[in-house]
Amino acid sequence: MSIFKDFLLKFRESFKGTKPVIHSVLGNVFSMRVIGNKTHGDLAEIALTEYINEFVEDYSAVHTGKEKFRAKKFEEDISVTNKLTGATFPISIKTYGVGPLQLSTNKDGSMFSHLTEIVSKSEITNSQKIKDILKNPCFFNFSKVNVLPLIYDEKNKTFKIILFDLEKAYNSVSKVTYFPPRKYGKDRETFPIYKFFTADEQYIFEVRYGGAGANALQRGMWTHTENASPFFNEILNGTYQINEPLIKLVSKILVSPREKHEKILDLLRQLNGNS
Structure with missing residues:
Protein backbone atom coordinates (compact mmCIF):
# COMPACT_ATOMS: atom_id res chain seq x y z
CA MET A 1 0.00 0.00 0.00
CA SER A 2 1.32 3.47 -0.90
CA ILE A 3 2.03 6.09 1.75
CA PHE A 4 -0.78 8.21 0.28
CA LYS A 5 -3.27 5.35 0.63
CA ASP A 6 -2.10 4.81 4.21
CA PHE A 7 -2.82 8.47 4.87
CA LEU A 8 -6.28 8.22 3.30
CA LEU A 9 -7.23 5.50 5.78
CA LYS A 10 -6.48 7.83 8.70
CA PHE A 11 -8.02 10.76 6.85
CA ARG A 12 -11.29 8.84 6.47
CA GLU A 13 -11.18 7.76 10.11
CA SER A 14 -11.23 11.44 11.07
CA PHE A 15 -14.69 11.73 9.46
CA LYS A 16 -16.29 9.49 12.09
CA GLY A 17 -18.90 10.81 14.50
CA THR A 18 -22.32 12.41 14.30
CA LYS A 19 -20.95 15.84 13.43
CA PRO A 20 -17.58 15.42 11.68
CA VAL A 21 -15.50 18.60 11.79
CA ILE A 22 -14.56 18.11 8.14
CA HIS A 23 -18.11 19.12 7.13
CA SER A 24 -17.68 22.50 8.82
CA VAL A 25 -14.19 22.90 7.38
CA LEU A 26 -15.36 22.32 3.81
CA GLY A 27 -18.46 24.45 4.34
CA ASN A 28 -16.20 27.29 5.46
CA VAL A 29 -13.97 26.84 2.42
CA PHE A 30 -16.84 26.82 -0.06
CA SER A 31 -18.35 29.86 1.67
CA MET A 32 -15.29 31.79 0.52
CA ARG A 33 -16.75 31.70 -2.99
CA VAL A 34 -18.81 34.67 -1.82
CA ILE A 35 -15.58 36.65 -1.46
CA GLY A 36 -14.06 35.65 -4.79
CA ASN A 37 -13.97 32.94 -7.45
CA LYS A 38 -10.36 31.97 -6.71
CA THR A 39 -10.14 32.70 -2.99
CA HIS A 40 -11.58 29.37 -1.88
CA GLY A 41 -8.93 27.32 -3.66
CA ASP A 42 -6.01 28.88 -1.79
CA LEU A 43 -7.89 28.81 1.51
CA ALA A 44 -8.69 25.12 1.00
CA GLU A 45 -4.96 24.39 1.05
CA ILE A 46 -4.54 26.27 4.32
CA ALA A 47 -7.66 24.71 5.85
CA LEU A 48 -6.68 21.14 4.93
CA THR A 49 -3.20 21.71 6.34
CA GLU A 50 -4.63 22.82 9.68
CA TYR A 51 -7.24 20.04 9.64
CA ILE A 52 -4.60 17.35 9.17
CA ASN A 53 -2.48 18.78 11.97
CA GLU A 54 -5.41 18.85 14.39
CA PHE A 55 -7.62 15.91 13.45
CA VAL A 56 -5.75 13.27 11.41
CA GLU A 57 -4.01 10.91 13.82
CA ASP A 58 -0.29 10.25 13.28
CA TYR A 59 0.08 12.87 10.54
CA SER A 60 1.29 16.45 10.27
CA ALA A 61 1.15 18.84 7.33
CA VAL A 62 2.82 21.99 6.04
CA HIS A 63 1.36 24.35 3.47
CA THR A 64 3.89 24.43 0.65
CA GLY A 65 2.94 27.89 -0.58
CA LYS A 66 2.91 29.33 -4.06
CA GLU A 67 6.52 30.47 -4.21
CA LYS A 68 7.83 27.10 -3.10
CA PHE A 69 5.37 25.39 -5.43
CA ARG A 70 6.86 27.09 -8.46
CA ALA A 71 10.24 25.61 -7.62
CA LYS A 72 8.92 22.08 -7.15
CA LYS A 73 9.46 19.37 -9.72
CA PHE A 74 6.07 17.82 -8.98
CA GLU A 75 2.79 19.55 -8.25
CA GLU A 76 1.96 19.95 -4.60
CA ASP A 77 0.05 22.29 -2.34
CA ILE A 78 0.74 20.69 1.02
CA SER A 79 3.45 18.39 2.31
CA VAL A 80 2.27 15.63 4.66
CA THR A 81 4.42 13.61 7.06
CA ASN A 82 3.68 10.32 8.78
CA GLN A 102 -7.91 19.71 -13.81
CA LEU A 103 -5.81 16.82 -12.55
CA SER A 104 -2.45 18.24 -13.61
CA THR A 105 -1.27 21.60 -14.90
CA ASN A 106 1.60 19.90 -16.79
CA LYS A 107 3.35 23.25 -16.89
CA ASP A 108 5.97 22.19 -19.43
CA GLY A 109 3.32 20.99 -21.90
CA SER A 110 5.10 17.64 -22.27
CA MET A 111 1.88 15.60 -22.42
CA PHE A 112 0.43 17.54 -25.33
CA SER A 113 3.77 17.62 -27.14
CA HIS A 114 4.15 13.86 -26.82
CA LEU A 115 0.63 13.25 -28.12
CA THR A 116 1.24 15.63 -31.03
CA GLU A 117 4.30 13.59 -31.97
CA ILE A 118 2.63 10.18 -31.68
CA VAL A 119 -1.06 10.74 -32.47
CA SER A 120 -0.75 13.89 -34.56
CA LYS A 121 -4.13 15.14 -35.84
CA SER A 122 -5.67 11.69 -35.91
CA GLU A 123 -6.56 8.93 -33.46
CA ILE A 124 -4.95 5.77 -32.14
CA THR A 125 -6.64 2.51 -31.20
CA ASN A 126 -3.60 0.24 -31.27
CA SER A 127 -3.27 -1.12 -27.72
CA GLN A 128 0.53 -1.30 -27.75
CA LYS A 129 0.88 2.28 -28.98
CA ILE A 130 -1.51 3.44 -26.26
CA LYS A 131 0.50 1.57 -23.62
CA ASP A 132 3.68 3.19 -24.94
CA ILE A 133 2.08 6.64 -24.68
CA LEU A 134 1.04 6.08 -21.08
CA LYS A 135 4.46 4.67 -20.18
CA ASN A 136 6.15 7.85 -21.35
CA PRO A 137 7.58 9.77 -18.37
CA CYS A 138 5.20 12.70 -18.87
CA PHE A 139 2.26 10.36 -18.17
CA PHE A 140 3.93 7.76 -15.97
CA ASN A 141 5.40 10.34 -13.59
CA PHE A 142 1.96 11.82 -13.00
CA SER A 143 1.19 8.72 -10.93
CA LYS A 144 3.52 10.23 -8.31
CA VAL A 145 1.17 13.19 -7.86
CA ASN A 146 -1.34 12.62 -5.06
CA VAL A 147 -4.46 14.53 -6.09
CA LEU A 148 -7.21 15.25 -3.56
CA PRO A 149 -10.27 16.84 -5.25
CA LEU A 150 -12.76 18.76 -3.10
CA ILE A 151 -15.87 19.10 -5.27
CA TYR A 152 -18.84 21.36 -4.59
CA ASP A 153 -22.22 21.94 -6.20
CA GLU A 154 -22.88 25.61 -5.60
CA LYS A 155 -26.51 25.47 -6.71
CA ASN A 156 -27.54 22.54 -4.51
CA LYS A 157 -25.03 23.30 -1.72
CA THR A 158 -23.60 19.79 -1.71
CA PHE A 159 -20.00 18.61 -1.68
CA LYS A 160 -17.93 15.47 -2.02
CA ILE A 161 -14.33 14.38 -1.73
CA ILE A 162 -13.46 12.07 -4.61
CA LEU A 163 -10.33 10.31 -5.82
CA PHE A 164 -9.49 9.73 -9.48
CA ASP A 165 -8.41 6.12 -10.04
CA LEU A 166 -5.49 6.78 -12.38
CA GLU A 167 -4.46 3.13 -12.63
CA LYS A 168 -7.96 2.10 -13.66
CA ALA A 169 -8.12 5.03 -16.08
CA TYR A 170 -4.84 4.17 -17.79
CA ASN A 171 -5.75 0.48 -18.01
CA SER A 172 -9.11 1.34 -19.58
CA VAL A 173 -7.86 3.49 -22.46
CA SER A 174 -8.68 1.97 -25.85
CA LYS A 175 -8.70 5.08 -28.01
CA VAL A 176 -6.95 8.45 -28.11
CA THR A 177 -8.58 11.01 -30.39
CA TYR A 178 -7.48 14.45 -31.54
CA PHE A 179 -10.12 17.19 -31.45
CA PRO A 180 -9.25 20.31 -33.47
CA PRO A 181 -9.99 23.87 -32.31
CA ARG A 182 -13.61 24.99 -32.47
CA LYS A 183 -14.59 28.50 -33.50
CA TYR A 184 -16.73 30.63 -31.22
CA GLY A 185 -17.68 34.27 -31.32
CA LYS A 186 -16.60 36.35 -34.28
CA ASP A 187 -12.91 35.59 -34.47
CA ARG A 188 -12.03 33.31 -31.58
CA GLU A 189 -11.41 29.59 -31.30
CA THR A 190 -10.69 26.99 -28.65
CA PHE A 191 -7.39 25.17 -28.30
CA PRO A 192 -6.96 21.59 -29.58
CA ILE A 193 -7.54 18.63 -27.24
CA TYR A 194 -6.66 14.94 -27.09
CA LYS A 195 -9.40 12.84 -25.48
CA PHE A 196 -9.01 9.35 -24.05
CA PHE A 197 -11.86 6.81 -24.27
CA THR A 198 -12.66 3.23 -23.28
CA ALA A 199 -13.61 0.55 -25.81
CA ASP A 200 -17.28 1.49 -25.44
CA GLU A 201 -16.64 5.23 -25.94
CA GLN A 202 -16.75 6.07 -22.23
CA TYR A 203 -14.90 9.35 -21.71
CA ILE A 204 -11.95 9.06 -19.29
CA PHE A 205 -9.78 12.18 -19.45
CA GLU A 206 -8.23 14.65 -21.86
CA VAL A 207 -5.02 16.57 -22.44
CA ARG A 208 -5.34 20.19 -23.42
CA TYR A 209 -3.02 22.37 -25.46
CA GLY A 210 0.01 23.45 -23.49
CA GLY A 211 1.82 25.94 -25.70
CA ALA A 212 2.95 29.46 -24.96
CA GLY A 213 -0.47 30.88 -25.74
CA ALA A 214 -2.28 28.72 -23.20
CA ASN A 215 -3.18 29.76 -19.70
CA ALA A 216 -3.58 27.40 -16.73
CA LEU A 217 -7.16 26.54 -17.72
CA GLN A 218 -6.16 25.63 -21.27
CA ARG A 219 -3.38 23.15 -20.58
CA GLY A 220 -2.65 19.94 -18.73
CA MET A 221 -4.62 16.80 -17.93
CA TRP A 222 -8.33 17.25 -17.29
CA THR A 223 -11.29 15.02 -16.60
CA HIS A 224 -14.96 15.54 -15.70
CA THR A 225 -16.51 14.71 -12.33
CA GLU A 226 -19.78 13.59 -13.96
CA ASN A 227 -18.83 12.34 -17.43
CA ALA A 228 -15.95 10.25 -16.06
CA SER A 229 -17.72 9.14 -12.87
CA PRO A 230 -16.78 5.42 -13.27
CA PHE A 231 -13.17 6.42 -12.59
CA PHE A 232 -13.81 8.21 -9.30
CA ASN A 233 -14.06 6.81 -5.80
CA GLU A 234 -16.02 8.89 -3.31
CA ILE A 235 -14.77 9.03 0.28
CA LEU A 236 -17.10 11.70 1.69
CA ASN A 237 -20.21 13.66 0.76
CA GLY A 238 -22.47 16.13 2.48
CA THR A 239 -24.25 19.45 2.38
CA TYR A 240 -23.20 22.92 3.43
CA GLN A 241 -24.55 26.40 4.00
CA ILE A 242 -22.88 29.73 3.37
CA ASN A 243 -21.24 30.71 6.65
CA GLU A 244 -22.25 34.38 6.85
CA PRO A 245 -20.63 34.97 10.28
CA LEU A 246 -17.31 33.71 8.90
CA ILE A 247 -17.47 36.10 5.95
CA LYS A 248 -18.22 38.98 8.29
CA LEU A 249 -15.41 37.88 10.61
CA VAL A 250 -12.93 37.86 7.73
CA SER A 251 -13.88 41.41 6.77
CA LYS A 252 -13.48 42.58 10.37
CA ILE A 253 -10.13 40.83 10.76
CA LEU A 254 -8.79 42.48 7.63
CA VAL A 255 -9.36 45.93 9.13
CA SER A 256 -7.96 45.01 12.55
CA PRO A 257 -4.36 45.30 13.79
CA ARG A 258 -2.10 42.35 14.52
CA GLU A 259 -2.59 42.68 18.27
CA LYS A 260 -6.28 41.89 17.93
CA HIS A 261 -5.49 38.91 15.70
CA GLU A 262 -3.29 37.49 18.45
CA LYS A 263 -6.10 37.88 20.97
CA ILE A 264 -8.54 36.16 18.61
CA LEU A 265 -6.09 33.28 18.18
CA ASP A 266 -5.78 32.93 21.95
CA LEU A 267 -9.56 32.88 22.26
CA LEU A 268 -9.89 30.22 19.55
CA ARG A 269 -7.28 28.06 21.29
CA GLN A 270 -9.29 28.28 24.50
CA LEU A 271 -12.57 27.48 22.75
CA ASN A 272 -11.04 24.54 20.89
CA GLY A 273 -9.17 23.27 23.92
CA ASN A 274 -5.77 23.68 22.25
CA SER A 275 -2.63 24.70 24.06
Missing part, protein backbone atom coordinates in the same frame (compact mmCIF):
# COMPACT_ATOMS: atom_id res chain seq x y z
CA LYS A 83 4.86 11.03 12.32
CA LEU A 84 5.45 7.33 13.02
CA THR A 85 7.63 6.53 10.01
CA GLY A 86 8.91 9.96 9.01
CA ALA A 87 7.74 9.41 5.44
CA THR A 88 6.83 12.67 3.70
CA PHE A 89 4.74 13.03 0.57
CA PRO A 90 3.04 15.83 -1.41
CA ILE A 91 -0.69 16.35 -1.96
CA SER A 92 -2.23 18.50 -4.67
CA ILE A 93 -5.55 19.97 -3.51
CA LYS A 94 -8.10 20.59 -6.27
CA THR A 95 -11.13 22.66 -5.21
CA TYR A 96 -13.57 22.66 -8.13
CA GLY A 97 -17.26 22.84 -8.86
CA VAL A 98 -18.95 19.81 -10.41
CA GLY A 99 -17.88 19.37 -14.03
CA PRO A 100 -14.41 19.86 -15.55
CA LEU A 101 -11.57 19.00 -13.17
Whole structure:
Protein backbone atom coordinates (compact mmCIF):
# COMPACT_ATOMS: atom_id res chain seq x y z
CA MET A 1 0.00 0.00 0.00
CA SER A 2 1.32 3.47 -0.90
CA ILE A 3 2.03 6.09 1.75
CA PHE A 4 -0.78 8.21 0.28
CA LYS A 5 -3.27 5.35 0.63
CA ASP A 6 -2.10 4.81 4.21
CA PHE A 7 -2.82 8.47 4.87
CA LEU A 8 -6.28 8.22 3.30
CA LEU A 9 -7.23 5.50 5.78
CA LYS A 10 -6.48 7.83 8.70
CA PHE A 11 -8.02 10.76 6.85
CA ARG A 12 -11.29 8.84 6.47
CA GLU A 13 -11.18 7.76 10.11
CA SER A 14 -11.23 11.44 11.07
CA PHE A 15 -14.69 11.73 9.46
CA LYS A 16 -16.29 9.49 12.09
CA GLY A 17 -18.90 10.81 14.50
CA THR A 18 -22.32 12.41 14.30
CA LYS A 19 -20.95 15.84 13.43
CA PRO A 20 -17.58 15.42 11.68
CA VAL A 21 -15.50 18.60 11.79
CA ILE A 22 -14.56 18.11 8.14
CA HIS A 23 -18.11 19.12 7.13
CA SER A 24 -17.68 22.50 8.82
CA VAL A 25 -14.19 22.90 7.38
CA LEU A 26 -15.36 22.32 3.81
CA GLY A 27 -18.46 24.45 4.34
CA ASN A 28 -16.20 27.29 5.46
CA VAL A 29 -13.97 26.84 2.42
CA PHE A 30 -16.84 26.82 -0.06
CA SER A 31 -18.35 29.86 1.67
CA MET A 32 -15.29 31.79 0.52
CA ARG A 33 -16.75 31.70 -2.99
CA VAL A 34 -18.81 34.67 -1.82
CA ILE A 35 -15.58 36.65 -1.46
CA GLY A 36 -14.06 35.65 -4.79
CA ASN A 37 -13.97 32.94 -7.45
CA LYS A 38 -10.36 31.97 -6.71
CA THR A 39 -10.14 32.70 -2.99
CA HIS A 40 -11.58 29.37 -1.88
CA GLY A 41 -8.93 27.32 -3.66
CA ASP A 42 -6.01 28.88 -1.79
CA LEU A 43 -7.89 28.81 1.51
CA ALA A 44 -8.69 25.12 1.00
CA GLU A 45 -4.96 24.39 1.05
CA ILE A 46 -4.54 26.27 4.32
CA ALA A 47 -7.66 24.71 5.85
CA LEU A 48 -6.68 21.14 4.93
CA THR A 49 -3.20 21.71 6.34
CA GLU A 50 -4.63 22.82 9.68
CA TYR A 51 -7.24 20.04 9.64
CA ILE A 52 -4.60 17.35 9.17
CA ASN A 53 -2.48 18.78 11.97
CA GLU A 54 -5.41 18.85 14.39
CA PHE A 55 -7.62 15.91 13.45
CA VAL A 56 -5.75 13.27 11.41
CA GLU A 57 -4.01 10.91 13.82
CA ASP A 58 -0.29 10.25 13.28
CA TYR A 59 0.08 12.87 10.54
CA SER A 60 1.29 16.45 10.27
CA ALA A 61 1.15 18.84 7.33
CA VAL A 62 2.82 21.99 6.04
CA HIS A 63 1.36 24.35 3.47
CA THR A 64 3.89 24.43 0.65
CA GLY A 65 2.94 27.89 -0.58
CA LYS A 66 2.91 29.33 -4.06
CA GLU A 67 6.52 30.47 -4.21
CA LYS A 68 7.83 27.10 -3.10
CA PHE A 69 5.37 25.39 -5.43
CA ARG A 70 6.86 27.09 -8.46
CA ALA A 71 10.24 25.61 -7.62
CA LYS A 72 8.92 22.08 -7.15
CA LYS A 73 9.46 19.37 -9.72
CA PHE A 74 6.07 17.82 -8.98
CA GLU A 75 2.79 19.55 -8.25
CA GLU A 76 1.96 19.95 -4.60
CA ASP A 77 0.05 22.29 -2.34
CA ILE A 78 0.74 20.69 1.02
CA SER A 79 3.45 18.39 2.31
CA VAL A 80 2.27 15.63 4.66
CA THR A 81 4.42 13.61 7.06
CA ASN A 82 3.68 10.32 8.78
CA LYS A 83 4.86 11.03 12.32
CA LEU A 84 5.45 7.33 13.02
CA THR A 85 7.63 6.53 10.01
CA GLY A 86 8.91 9.96 9.01
CA ALA A 87 7.74 9.41 5.44
CA THR A 88 6.83 12.67 3.70
CA PHE A 89 4.74 13.03 0.57
CA PRO A 90 3.04 15.83 -1.41
CA ILE A 91 -0.69 16.35 -1.96
CA SER A 92 -2.23 18.50 -4.67
CA ILE A 93 -5.55 19.97 -3.51
CA LYS A 94 -8.10 20.59 -6.27
CA THR A 95 -11.13 22.66 -5.21
CA TYR A 96 -13.57 22.66 -8.13
CA GLY A 97 -17.26 22.84 -8.86
CA VAL A 98 -18.95 19.81 -10.41
CA GLY A 99 -17.88 19.37 -14.03
CA PRO A 100 -14.41 19.86 -15.55
CA LEU A 101 -11.57 19.00 -13.17
CA GLN A 102 -7.91 19.71 -13.81
CA LEU A 103 -5.81 16.82 -12.55
CA SER A 104 -2.45 18.24 -13.61
CA THR A 105 -1.27 21.60 -14.90
CA ASN A 106 1.60 19.90 -16.79
CA LYS A 107 3.35 23.25 -16.89
CA ASP A 108 5.97 22.19 -19.43
CA GLY A 109 3.32 20.99 -21.90
CA SER A 110 5.10 17.64 -22.27
CA MET A 111 1.88 15.60 -22.42
CA PHE A 112 0.43 17.54 -25.33
CA SER A 113 3.77 17.62 -27.14
CA HIS A 114 4.15 13.86 -26.82
CA LEU A 115 0.63 13.25 -28.12
CA THR A 116 1.24 15.63 -31.03
CA GLU A 117 4.30 13.59 -31.97
CA ILE A 118 2.63 10.18 -31.68
CA VAL A 119 -1.06 10.74 -32.47
CA SER A 120 -0.75 13.89 -34.56
CA LYS A 121 -4.13 15.14 -35.84
CA SER A 122 -5.67 11.69 -35.91
CA GLU A 123 -6.56 8.93 -33.46
CA ILE A 124 -4.95 5.77 -32.14
CA THR A 125 -6.64 2.51 -31.20
CA ASN A 126 -3.60 0.24 -31.27
CA SER A 127 -3.27 -1.12 -27.72
CA GLN A 128 0.53 -1.30 -27.75
CA LYS A 129 0.88 2.28 -28.98
CA ILE A 130 -1.51 3.44 -26.26
CA LYS A 131 0.50 1.57 -23.62
CA ASP A 132 3.68 3.19 -24.94
CA ILE A 133 2.08 6.64 -24.68
CA LEU A 134 1.04 6.08 -21.08
CA LYS A 135 4.46 4.67 -20.18
CA ASN A 136 6.15 7.85 -21.35
CA PRO A 137 7.58 9.77 -18.37
CA CYS A 138 5.20 12.70 -18.87
CA PHE A 139 2.26 10.36 -18.17
CA PHE A 140 3.93 7.76 -15.97
CA ASN A 141 5.40 10.34 -13.59
CA PHE A 142 1.96 11.82 -13.00
CA SER A 143 1.19 8.72 -10.93
CA LYS A 144 3.52 10.23 -8.31
CA VAL A 145 1.17 13.19 -7.86
CA ASN A 146 -1.34 12.62 -5.06
CA VAL A 147 -4.46 14.53 -6.09
CA LEU A 148 -7.21 15.25 -3.56
CA PRO A 149 -10.27 16.84 -5.25
CA LEU A 150 -12.76 18.76 -3.10
CA ILE A 151 -15.87 19.10 -5.27
CA TYR A 152 -18.84 21.36 -4.59
CA ASP A 153 -22.22 21.94 -6.20
CA GLU A 154 -22.88 25.61 -5.60
CA LYS A 155 -26.51 25.47 -6.71
CA ASN A 156 -27.54 22.54 -4.51
CA LYS A 157 -25.03 23.30 -1.72
CA THR A 158 -23.60 19.79 -1.71
CA PHE A 159 -20.00 18.61 -1.68
CA LYS A 160 -17.93 15.47 -2.02
CA ILE A 161 -14.33 14.38 -1.73
CA ILE A 162 -13.46 12.07 -4.61
CA LEU A 163 -10.33 10.31 -5.82
CA PHE A 164 -9.49 9.73 -9.48
CA ASP A 165 -8.41 6.12 -10.04
CA LEU A 166 -5.49 6.78 -12.38
CA GLU A 167 -4.46 3.13 -12.63
CA LYS A 168 -7.96 2.10 -13.66
CA ALA A 169 -8.12 5.03 -16.08
CA TYR A 170 -4.84 4.17 -17.79
CA ASN A 171 -5.75 0.48 -18.01
CA SER A 172 -9.11 1.34 -19.58
CA VAL A 173 -7.86 3.49 -22.46
CA SER A 174 -8.68 1.97 -25.85
CA LYS A 175 -8.70 5.08 -28.01
CA VAL A 176 -6.95 8.45 -28.11
CA THR A 177 -8.58 11.01 -30.39
CA TYR A 178 -7.48 14.45 -31.54
CA PHE A 179 -10.12 17.19 -31.45
CA PRO A 180 -9.25 20.31 -33.47
CA PRO A 181 -9.99 23.87 -32.31
CA ARG A 182 -13.61 24.99 -32.47
CA LYS A 183 -14.59 28.50 -33.50
CA TYR A 184 -16.73 30.63 -31.22
CA GLY A 185 -17.68 34.27 -31.32
CA LYS A 186 -16.60 36.35 -34.28
CA ASP A 187 -12.91 35.59 -34.47
CA ARG A 188 -12.03 33.31 -31.58
CA GLU A 189 -11.41 29.59 -31.30
CA THR A 190 -10.69 26.99 -28.65
CA PHE A 191 -7.39 25.17 -28.30
CA PRO A 192 -6.96 21.59 -29.58
CA ILE A 193 -7.54 18.63 -27.24
CA TYR A 194 -6.66 14.94 -27.09
CA LYS A 195 -9.40 12.84 -25.48
CA PHE A 196 -9.01 9.35 -24.05
CA PHE A 197 -11.86 6.81 -24.27
CA THR A 198 -12.66 3.23 -23.28
CA ALA A 199 -13.61 0.55 -25.81
CA ASP A 200 -17.28 1.49 -25.44
CA GLU A 201 -16.64 5.23 -25.94
CA GLN A 202 -16.75 6.07 -22.23
CA TYR A 203 -14.90 9.35 -21.71
CA ILE A 204 -11.95 9.06 -19.29
CA PHE A 205 -9.78 12.18 -19.45
CA GLU A 206 -8.23 14.65 -21.86
CA VAL A 207 -5.02 16.57 -22.44
CA ARG A 208 -5.34 20.19 -23.42
CA TYR A 209 -3.02 22.37 -25.46
CA GLY A 210 0.01 23.45 -23.49
CA GLY A 211 1.82 25.94 -25.70
CA ALA A 212 2.95 29.46 -24.96
CA GLY A 213 -0.47 30.88 -25.74
CA ALA A 214 -2.28 28.72 -23.20
CA ASN A 215 -3.18 29.76 -19.70
CA ALA A 216 -3.58 27.40 -16.73
CA LEU A 217 -7.16 26.54 -17.72
CA GLN A 218 -6.16 25.63 -21.27
CA ARG A 219 -3.38 23.15 -20.58
CA GLY A 220 -2.65 19.94 -18.73
CA MET A 221 -4.62 16.80 -17.93
CA TRP A 222 -8.33 17.25 -17.29
CA THR A 223 -11.29 15.02 -16.60
CA HIS A 224 -14.96 15.54 -15.70
CA THR A 225 -16.51 14.71 -12.33
CA GLU A 226 -19.78 13.59 -13.96
CA ASN A 227 -18.83 12.34 -17.43
CA ALA A 228 -15.95 10.25 -16.06
CA SER A 229 -17.72 9.14 -12.87
CA PRO A 230 -16.78 5.42 -13.27
CA PHE A 231 -13.17 6.42 -12.59
CA PHE A 232 -13.81 8.21 -9.30
CA ASN A 233 -14.06 6.81 -5.80
CA GLU A 234 -16.02 8.89 -3.31
CA ILE A 235 -14.77 9.03 0.28
CA LEU A 236 -17.10 11.70 1.69
CA ASN A 237 -20.21 13.66 0.76
CA GLY A 238 -22.47 16.13 2.48
CA THR A 239 -24.25 19.45 2.38
CA TYR A 240 -23.20 22.92 3.43
CA GLN A 241 -24.55 26.40 4.00
CA ILE A 242 -22.88 29.73 3.37
CA ASN A 243 -21.24 30.71 6.65
CA GLU A 244 -22.25 34.38 6.85
CA PRO A 245 -20.63 34.97 10.28
CA LEU A 246 -17.31 33.71 8.90
CA ILE A 247 -17.47 36.10 5.95
CA LYS A 248 -18.22 38.98 8.29
CA LEU A 249 -15.41 37.88 10.61
CA VAL A 250 -12.93 37.86 7.73
CA SER A 251 -13.88 41.41 6.77
CA LYS A 252 -13.48 42.58 10.37
CA ILE A 253 -10.13 40.83 10.76
CA LEU A 254 -8.79 42.48 7.63
CA VAL A 255 -9.36 45.93 9.13
CA SER A 256 -7.96 45.01 12.55
CA PRO A 257 -4.36 45.30 13.79
CA ARG A 258 -2.10 42.35 14.52
CA GLU A 259 -2.59 42.68 18.27
CA LYS A 260 -6.28 41.89 17.93
CA HIS A 261 -5.49 38.91 15.70
CA GLU A 262 -3.29 37.49 18.45
CA LYS A 263 -6.10 37.88 20.97
CA ILE A 264 -8.54 36.16 18.61
CA LEU A 265 -6.09 33.28 18.18
CA ASP A 266 -5.78 32.93 21.95
CA LEU A 267 -9.56 32.88 22.26
CA LEU A 268 -9.89 30.22 19.55
CA ARG A 269 -7.28 28.06 21.29
CA GLN A 270 -9.29 28.28 24.50
CA LEU A 271 -12.57 27.48 22.75
CA ASN A 272 -11.04 24.54 20.89
CA GLY A 273 -9.17 23.27 23.92
CA ASN A 274 -5.77 23.68 22.25
CA SER A 275 -2.63 24.70 24.06
